Amino acid sequence: MSNSTNNPLHIENKPLRERVVDVLREAIVSGEFKPGQPLIEMEIAAQLGISRAPLREALQFLSHEGLVEVTPYRGTVVKPLTRTDIEELYSLRCVLETFALQRLIAQNNPDNVIKLRQCYEDMLTAAQEGDRKLVNNIDRQFHNLLIDSSQHSLLSTTWNSVSLRVRQVMTLRNRKNRDITQIAYNHLPIIEAIAQCDELLATRLIQEHISSAGDLIAELWDTAPTEDGKA
């Protein structure tokens, strides 16, 4: 998750396809492109002012992140999100985070706990200020930190695909009525369990933390897929 360089006067020279990936990915996870929506190559290429070649390469890329679905000769659509998808997403997420947690605890590195605590403080502050969007961002940071700290690049890669779609789900179903302060509070016991190297407790907590969130979303998915209902 620590991308790019820290040098401020370094100009990026990514190939077009990568910038296209970034743009489209953002459009999808932010809900601007809705699940099921067809992505017509000529249309999008024209919109972006580029040719179809780099766009197609970008679509290949996104299809492997699970964000779009490419059907030969038929076209590309933003991958539909069924209830089963969400259940699978959250259950796999749970497995991956549990694994990360176990490695984290095995490391027993105090720096990890410090960083997590800092993350928690930031989240709490944002929650108390009522900044829902910021809380969500920091929540993502928290879980990314968990994964990255586990020092497992293959896990990080795998996590990336999963978390992107989780983010998509959360955006489409942003329940504005939840108590964000409570959300922040929920993270503290996990950190404490890590600090005390209590693996059993930590894994139990994280599994509850994630499963409950997943179940909550999955339960209601088919009844009211999007917040505003527009396709």
Next chain:
Amino acid sequence: MSNSTNNPLHIENKPLRERVVDVLREAIVSGEFKPGQPLIEMEIAAQLGISRAPLREALQFLSHEGLVEVTPYRGTVVKPLTRTDIEELYSLRCVLETFALQRLIAQNNPDNVIKLRQCYEDMLTAAQEGDRKLVNNIDRQFHNLLIDSSQHSLLSTTWNSVSLRVRQVMTLRNRKNRDITQIAYNHLPIIEAIAQCDELLATRLIQEHISSAGDLIAELWDTAPTEDGKA
């Protein structure tokens, strides 16, 4: 992995890029293309008698399966395999299979056990006939069956990337001196544990099964990366 259709007189009409993916993937996991080897687009395109466009799309695809590494403006290489990579590969594999096993047992579907048993019988027969290659194939089938039976398409997708690279590792390091009959035998206790819905035993067994294999390979990796030593 039950792909394609069962209709015998159905002719496939995959786009070129997909056939290219199949060819290159096979070349990589079979060890024909060695880790670190550069894949020069013009060269390969000419070799396959196609243009670069579908080849490039295929390379994008493979890069997400973790089989090649694309560096912008620098080119594509078969992804190098370090010892750390192998450790990560096997540790994640372990996590994924454990998860599959838990779901499998939760299902408690006798069909699964029947299929696994059949797989075991085939493996044993092949082992007794000394057909090492067939044993390896059936071993792969066994683990794929484990994953597929768990009814979790996201897990299957994730597994696919991991198992491909595992296969690559095993090909590059095919220890001809192991007792293949013993390899077959090792699978039986796992099946029995599943049949008896003993989750704890089953997970312990599969974790031993995989970790030991992984450690064995990782330990010696840097000292003698390939079987014949040629780059």
Next chain:
DNA sequence: CGATTGTCAATTGTCGACAATCAACAAGAG
């Protein structure tokens, strides 16, 4: 009227040519 077959427009797939980029090497200044 129902089923089959032909046609067409929309879209994706593939290609060859040209532009942009990079690493390595050569040339020159200090």
Next chain:
DNA sequence: CTCTTGTTGATTGTCGACAATTGACAATCG
């Protein structure tokens, strides 16, 4: 001699044009 600064050749990135495929609809036949 060493460091910097062109130059160059190989390779990847991008483009516009053309070919192939699909699904839907129209035409035809029984």
